[in-house]
Structures are given as C-alpha cells and as structure tokens.
Amino acid sequence: MTQLTPQEQAQATASRQRHLTLGIPAPVRDRRLPLTPxxxxxxxxxxxxxxxxxxxxxxxxxxxxxxxAAGARLTDRTETLDCDIVVSVEAPSAEDAAHLRRGATLLTLEPQVDNAAALKALLERRICAISMRQIRDSEARHPFSDILGEIAGRAAVTMAATRLAEVDADTTVGKGILIGGIAGIVPCEAVIIGSGIAARAAASTALGLGATVRLFDDDTYGLRAAMDAAGGRLICSAMQPHVLQNAIAMADVIILTPTAMPYIISAASMSAAKRGVLVYDITDYDMCPLATMDTVDLADTERPHTRPHDTICFRNLSAVVPRTTAMALSNALISLLPDLVDTRGVNSIASLRNGIQRAVYTCMGHVTNADLAHSMSRQYIDIALLGRLS
Incomplete structure (x- = not known):
C-alpha cells in the first residue's frame, strides 16, 4: 500500500500539468534565447x-x-505567444503583448516594456509579467542575474584580450599586444569596478591570462572575499577618487560591474585614460556609468558592433556568447519551473513564493514595479497588497 501512494500522486500531478503550454518566441532585436533543445x-x-x-x-x-527531436512543437510567432507561460529575453512590444493569452505568465529579462501601448496591452490582458533578473531564491540570491553577470565578466575579458591583440588602423581597434605580456614585457592592466560575482569572474579570467588586475569597491567585505578567492593576487582599493583616477590612467581595460550603490565615472577621470582603452559595462543600470561615452549594445541585432571611435563602452556582454547564455538561462528556468507550475495555476499570486512575487512587474491589471510605474506615469500597487486583495 505504501508503495502505491507516491505513484498515484505523481500521476495526478502530471495529469494536471499536461494541459500547460510554454512558448518561446524568436528574439527580434536580441541574439540570446532562453531555451536549449x-x-x-x-x-x-x-x-x-x-x-x-x-x-x-x-x-x-x-x-x-x-x-x-526534443519534443518541442515548431510553430509561428502567434502560437508561441498564445501559451500559459511565455519566456522571452526581450521587453514585450505592443503587438506581441496583444497576442498573449489572457491571464498568462510572461517571463522577460528586465521589468520593461517597449512603450505605453505595450504596457496597456499587458494590463488589459491581465498578464502576470515577471522579470527573471529580479527573481530571488530562498537565500536571497538572484540566479538569473548572477549567471548572466558571471558570463558577462568572463566574456568581457575574453573579448578584451582578442581586441587588444588585433590591429586595425582604420578604427583604432587593438594594439597588437597580449593582455598578459611575456617575460621582459609588463602585462596589460585591467581596472574592475565592483566585487560581486561579475567582478570576480572578470578578475579570475584576467588573472588567468596574466594581466595585472585592480579591483575597486567601497564594500571592504566584498573586496576581502574577492582577494581571498584570487589567492591574494588582486590589487584592491576603496573607490577613492585620486587612486581610481590614477588606475584609470594606466588601464588598458576597464570593466564596470554592479555595486551596492550606483556610481558614475566622471569625464575628468576618463580624460586621463589611454587612447583606445577598452570599456565594458556589465552593470544592470539603465545608463552606462560613463554617461559621456558612446555605447554599443552587443545584444542588438540591428546595430553594428564597432564604430570608428577611440573609446566605446560595450554593453550586454552575455550576447557575445549566446549559446553559453542559452544553456545558463535554461538551467535557471528549469529550476524555476516547479515554483511557477502550481496546482493553483500559473497566475496565482498566492502560489508564488516571495522571491518571485518581488520580481512581478504587472499582474491582474496593475503595475507592481515602482520604477516602471513612474516611467510610464501609471499608478503603482505593491504586489503583497495585491495578493491580499485577490
């Protein structure tokens, strides 16, 4: 009798879940995809x-x-949007939002929409929209954001090493040098702002290639953990303006990662930087901390990836290795599914644990993300309050 009980429960669960559909629309302006075969x-x-x-x-x-071959159904865009759960790396457009199934769950990377019309469609269709980057696990970690940061940190250094070795007189890209130097030749210097997962991934990769790495952050505990992880090979400092400016002046590579408090690197600090210094922004801020610098979004399929300027700030580094990113996002998505697919329904606020609730940006016809509500001049309602009212 005891052997039959778990079998009956498993069969009942499968029966309730079999009707659920999960749609993956093709990205329109992005190179990344959230699902592997x-x-x-x-x-x-x-x-x-x-x-x-x-x-x-x-x-x-x-x-x-x-x-x-993996059992997925190949179809057109309209059918992928007409699902119980839709997963996309992009912010929804008004046209896509209008095709979403009423009451569906939408997973996107950021809590953003294309425009006011897209937000209006999400609200009218009572879509439960969730930002994957803002989802937290039971230990308050951000599984999607952290893995993208780790990929971006490693990709930034890999890309920098390649570009430094290139020589292109027309675009002033590259210097024809190794990032790690050799016996008798000093290595390149990398300045990394931050001490979190992305910063440590970048530092580890740069140290592995032989570069000199300087890490800056006002979080001394984070700096200590990063130094310990690197075996004491990092040069760590608080973000003292004079020290940071001197480091920027010597840097061949600058990598900007998230810190506890947003920061801006002043134009005065950058004025002393080397010509052709390579800058990579892997923060999750709306604007590059180097506000005066031209930026290139590496995820954007509609814009060129190089321009004839001395210094460019590159963003969305995880798009440089879209297949690795797809595998990482897939792992995180699979771990998330049991929390989303609940017997009470995928759009039940009560069934979502707190770490997911806090990532919801529209639900039941309301905007539940304060920043989105402010940017779109909409009323904001706290998701916890909405859950109690539902």
Whole structure:
C-alpha cells in the first residue's frame, strides 16, 4: 500500500500539468534565447507542451530539427505567444503583448516594456509579467542575474584580450599586444569596478591570462572575499577618487560591474585614460556609468558592433556568447519551473513564493514595479497588497 501512494500522486500531478503550454518566441532585436533543445526535452517531461517559433535558434546555432527531436512543437510567432507561460529575453512590444493569452505568465529579462501601448496591452490582458533578473531564491540570491553577470565578466575579458591583440588602423581597434605580456614585457592592466560575482569572474579570467588586475569597491567585505578567492593576487582599493583616477590612467581595460550603490565615472577621470582603452559595462543600470561615452549594445541585432571611435563602452556582454547564455538561462528556468507550475495555476499570486512575487512587474491589471510605474506615469500597487486583495 505504501508503495502505491507516491505513484498515484505523481500521476495526478502530471495529469494536471499536461494541459500547460510554454512558448518561446524568436528574439527580434536580441541574439540570446532562453531555451536549449535539452531543456525543452526536460520541460516536456513535466507534461508541458513546449512551443518554439521556427528559426528561433539561429543565433545560438540550434537548428529547428534539434528542438523537434526534443519534443518541442515548431510553430509561428502567434502560437508561441498564445501559451500559459511565455519566456522571452526581450521587453514585450505592443503587438506581441496583444497576442498573449489572457491571464498568462510572461517571463522577460528586465521589468520593461517597449512603450505605453505595450504596457496597456499587458494590463488589459491581465498578464502576470515577471522579470527573471529580479527573481530571488530562498537565500536571497538572484540566479538569473548572477549567471548572466558571471558570463558577462568572463566574456568581457575574453573579448578584451582578442581586441587588444588585433590591429586595425582604420578604427583604432587593438594594439597588437597580449593582455598578459611575456617575460621582459609588463602585462596589460585591467581596472574592475565592483566585487560581486561579475567582478570576480572578470578578475579570475584576467588573472588567468596574466594581466595585472585592480579591483575597486567601497564594500571592504566584498573586496576581502574577492582577494581571498584570487589567492591574494588582486590589487584592491576603496573607490577613492585620486587612486581610481590614477588606475584609470594606466588601464588598458576597464570593466564596470554592479555595486551596492550606483556610481558614475566622471569625464575628468576618463580624460586621463589611454587612447583606445577598452570599456565594458556589465552593470544592470539603465545608463552606462560613463554617461559621456558612446555605447554599443552587443545584444542588438540591428546595430553594428564597432564604430570608428577611440573609446566605446560595450554593453550586454552575455550576447557575445549566446549559446553559453542559452544553456545558463535554461538551467535557471528549469529550476524555476516547479515554483511557477502550481496546482493553483500559473497566475496565482498566492502560489508564488516571495522571491518571485518581488520580481512581478504587472499582474491582474496593475503595475507592481515602482520604477516602471513612474516611467510610464501609471499608478503603482505593491504586489503583497495585491495578493491580499485577490
């Protein structure tokens, strides 16, 4: 008798979940995709029908037949949007939002929309929109944001090493040098702002290539942890203006990562920087901390990735390695599914744990993210209050 009980529960759960659908529309302006064929197969085993737009895997080098073999259903964009759960790396457009199933759950990277019309459509269709970057686990960590930061930190140094070795007289890209130097030649210097996961990933990669790495943050505990993790090979300092400006003047690579408090690197500090210094912004701030610098979004498929300027700030580094990013996002998504797929429904506020609730930015026709509400001149309602009223 005791052997049959878990079998009956598992069968009942599968029966309740089998009707659920999960849609993956192809990114329009982004190179990243949140689902691999392997992840599609695992999700299908939950009894969830996976729908993916034809050609969605082009930038991550996954052909349609890989998804089909994994049990996913290849279809058009409209059908992928008409699902119980829709996962996209991009902010929803007004057209896409209008095609979402009423009461569906939408997962996007950021708590953003294309415009006011897109937000209006989300509210009218009572979409439960969740920012993956803002989701927290039971230990208050951000699994999606942290893994993207780690990828971006490593990708920034890898990209910098490649660009330093190149020589292009027309665009002043590269110097024809190794980032780590050799015997008799000093290595390049990398300045990294921050001491979190992204900063440590960048520092570890740069040290592995032989660069001299200077880490700046006002969080002395974070600096101490980063120094210990690197075996004492990092040069760490608080963000004292004079010390930071001197470091920037010597830097070949500057990497900006999140800190507890947002920061701005002044134009005066950057005026002393070397010509052609490589700058990578992997913060999650709306604007690059180097506000006066031209930026290039590496995730954007509609803009060129190089321009003929001396200094450019590159953003969205995880898009440089979209297949690695797809695998990482898939791992995080699979871990999240049991919390989303609840017997009370995917759009039940009461069924969402607090770490997910706090990532919801629209729900039941209300804006539940204060920054989004302010930017769109909409009324904000706290998700906890909304949960008690529902």
């Amino acid at each position: 392997e992840a599609a197969a695992i999700i299908s085993e939950y009894g969830i029908e996976v729908r993916i737009q034809q050609g969605a895997g082009v930038f991550v080098n996954y052909p349609d037949n890989r998804y089909a």
